Amino acid sequence: MMFLSTAALAGLLLSLSGFEAIVHLTQEKIMNVNVGQDVKILCRRDDSGSWSISWYQQKAGETPKFVLADATRASGLSSRFTYTDNGLDEYLNIARVEAEDEAVYYCGCIICDNHHSAAKQCAVPRFLYEAVTQWHGSIGGGTELKIARGSSPPSLLLLAPSGSLLSESDVSVMCVAQGFYPEGVTMSWSEDSSSVTGDKVQTGPYQRQADGTFSQTSVLKLSKQRWSSGRTYTCRLSHSALSTPLSQSTSLDQCM
Structure with missing residues (x-):
């Protein structure tokens, strides 16, 4: 650093x-x-x-x-x-x-x-x-x-657009891991039960916070049609301070 x-x-x-x-x-x-x-x-x-x-x-x-x-x-x-x-x-x-x-x-x-x-x-x-x-x-x-400092587990926040905010452009679903130490989270996405990888997933670098812990953000890019199909999208998060991975899911129906 x-x-x-x-x-x-x-x-x-x-x-x-x-x-x-x-x-x-x-x-x-x-x-x-x-x-x-x-x-x-x-x-x-x-x-x-x-x-x-x-x-x-x-x-x-x-x-x-x-x-x-x-x-x-x-x-x-x-x-x-x-x-x-x-x-x-x-x-x-x-x-x-x-x-x-x-x-x-x-x-x-x-x-x-x-x-x-x-x-x-x-x-x-x-x-x-x-x-x-x-x-x-x-x-x-x-x-x-x-x-x-001792290890600190991350918290997980999942953000998705509501139905009223949909436009003609792509939809971004954001997964935010925050408050973890040391570095080294693993963030992954799935659509229903299938893994999503490639250019649809954009994961940023670690960001050090004022308290010395880290945050990291991963964004899943979807077409409006795919997001509107009713599929469920899940972000999973692993870290050395977690005994089991964290996960949160969302779909358009949950955001209406």
């Missing part, structure tokens, strides 16, 4: 006019922790100069967000987030880790507009997205903070 690789970040930075690396930053790739644990995320420099380090958080499916740098903190940042500087090693400290803290954390050393001695920090939107005339800095490879 490393959302922006070191290479990707380097490519982004180098695409900005005049970027040059001033210090190399090293981070651990993965940290596995438990809810309630105190965490220290390391950022190691290869230069003992007085560079100022800033920290960024990237949650699944989101862009990186500024966390803190020296005395500057993101608006609304929890007091559980602090930092310590120990020479070449700087740490982002997270006290009493919560499930919502699961993310990739990057350390960065960025100086804008040739102000080497001032160690002026760039705000994160500018750091990531706006072209400036001159950049000097470096970005760590990111530390993925993974929160350990």
Whole structure:
């Protein structure tokens, strides 16, 4: 779950006019922790100069967000987030880790507009997205903070159009699995007693939720005529946390 690789970040930075690396930053790739644990995320420099380090958080499916740098903190940042500087090693400290803290954390050393001695920090939107005339800095490879948790079984939701909402186009029957952990559900469809596969079934990727669990959606595409035939369509769901698979069925008659 490393959302922006070191290479990707380097490519982004180098695409900005005049970027040059001033210090190399090293981070651990993965940290596995438990809810309630105190965490220290390391950022190691290869230069003992007085560079100022800033920290960024990237949650699944989101862009990186500024966390803190020296005395500057993101608006609304929890007091559980602090930092310590120990020479070449700087740490982002997270006290009493919560499930919502699961993310990739990057350390960065960025100086804008040739102000080497001032160690002026760039705000994160500018750091990531706006072209400036001159950049000097470096970005760590990111530390993925993974929160350990027990298995959680999915719930199953089946959605189908009512008869009054039918149009001339195809009909979509949607099966949603949510609240499961770890990844690895199996979703399948049947029409009456026959399995349905192929291009009629469109299953999306896993989506990580704010609480650390996952969701996944599978859509069954049917012609209006087939849906109107009265056949019964069933979605079945298997997961390691389930002792028996879940299933739900629907038909046009049930949606009238």
